C-alpha cells in the first residue's frame with residue numbers, strides 16, 4: 159500500500175467530513191452548466207499564482223529548530239534527516255514518462271473531426287456545443303458546478319471551522335482560495351484540489367523532520383498533557399532512529415506511576431533500546447541528569463526523556479518541567495536540543511492553548527501530532543501551523559510501532575480534503 163493511501167485510509171473521519179461537506183456545498187448552489195466551459199483543474203489552481211496579494215499567516219515561520227544557545231553554527235552543522243531513512247520507506251513506483259499534453263480541443267469538430275459527423279447532425283449539434291456536447295465529450299457534464307461567490311465562501315469557511323481549522327485560519331484559507339477566482343464555476347473536484355493546495359501552502363513551511371545534531375548525546379525532551387501519546391511516540395521514534403543506525407537511550411522521566419515505567423520498558427524492548435529508570439516518586443530532574451551522564455558514558459547518539467503528562471494549567475507541574483530543563487542544562491547548557499510537544503489530535507482547538515502554554519514553560523522546538531487516525535479534528539494541525547509556525551516533525555496514525563509518519567504537507571492536505579493521489 160502506498161504511503162499516501164495508508165495516510166488517507168487513516169484520516170477517513172477528517173477527510174470524509176470535508177469531502178462530503180464540499181460535495182454538498184457545490185451541489186447546493188450548482189448552476190445550469192451553459193455559461194462557461196469547465197476550466198481544467200490546473201487553470202483553477204494556477205489562478206492564484208498570478209494573484210500578488212495573498213493573505214499571510216499571522217506569524218513568521220522560524221527557519222528551523224536550533225538548539226537553544228547553540229546559535230547559527232549548530233544550525234549549519236545540523237543535518238536534517240528524514241524521520242524515516244530512505245531505505246525504510248516503501249519503494250516509490252518508477253514514474254512513467256508523462257505523455258506530451260494534447261492541445262485541448264475547443265469545438266465539437268476538433269474533437270470528432272469534421273468527417274465523423276454527417277452534415278445535418280453537425281449543424282444541429284452546433285448550438286449545443288457550448289454546454290451539453292462539449293461537456294459530454296469532455297466527460298465533465300455530469301459534475302455539478304457552482305460559481306465561487308460570497309455565499310459559497312461563507313459556507314466553505316463554516317465547513318473549515320467545523321473541521322477544527324479555527325476561525326482565523328479558515329478565513330485566511332478561504333480568502334486565498336477566492337483570490338483571482340471570484341465568479342468562476344467550480345466543480346467539487348476543482349474546489350477540493352484548490353483547498354488541498356491552499357492547506358499544503360500553509361503547512362509547507364512547518365514540515366520539518368526532527369533535526370539531528372552532531373552533539374552526543376542529543377537530548378530530546380518529550381512533553382505534553384496526560385495521555386497525548388508521549389510514551390508511544392518515544393517508542394516509535396526510538397525504533398525508527400535505531401533502524402537508521404543511531405544508538406538511542408530512553409529515560410523514564412515519568413516517575414509518578416510505576417505503570418508508566420513498565421509501559422516504557424515494553425516500548426524499549428520493542429524498539430531494542432535501553433530504558434533508564436528511577437524508583438517511583440523520585441525526582442524526574444535528577445533522573446534526567448543521571449541519564450545524561452550514562453548516555454554520554456555509553457556514547458549514545460540520542461537520549462529521549464519521557465515525562466509525566468501534565469495539564470498546561472497546573473502551574474506546579476509546569477514548574478517541575480522547567481526544573482528538569484534547568485538541571486539538565488547544568489550538564490550541557492545547550493540541552494535539551496529538542497523539546498517535542500506531543501499533541502492529541504482528538505483534543506481539537508485545545509491543542510492551540512497547549513502549544514501556547516508549553517511553549518512558554520519549556521521552549522518547545524517542535525510538534526508531533528498523534529491520533530490523527532479516526533478523528534474528524536485533523537484540521538487543527540492547519541490552525542497550529544498557521545498560528546505558531548512551529549516545525550511539525552511527525553504524525554501518529556495508529557498505536558503500532560510503525561504508525562508514525564514523517565509529515566508531508568501535500569499528502570496530508572490531500573488526505574484531509576479527500577483528494578485522490580494524482
Ligand SMILES: Nc1nc2c(ncn2[C@@H]2O[C@H](COP(=O)(O)OP(=O)(O)OP(=O)(O)O)[C@@H](O)[C@H]2O)c(=O)[nH]1
Nearest residue numbers: 384385386387388389390467528529554555556557
Ligand atoms: N489511535 C492512536 N492511538 C495512539 C496514538 N498515539 C498514542 N496512542 C494511544 O494513546 C494512548 C495514550 O498513549 P501514551 O503514549 O501512553 O500517552 P502519554 O502521553 O505517554 O500518557 P501519560 O504518560 O499518561 O501522560 C495509548 O493507548 C496509545 O496507544 C496514535 O497515533 N493513534
Ligand SMILES: [Mg+2]
Nearest residue numbers: 388389412418
Ligand atoms: Mg506516558
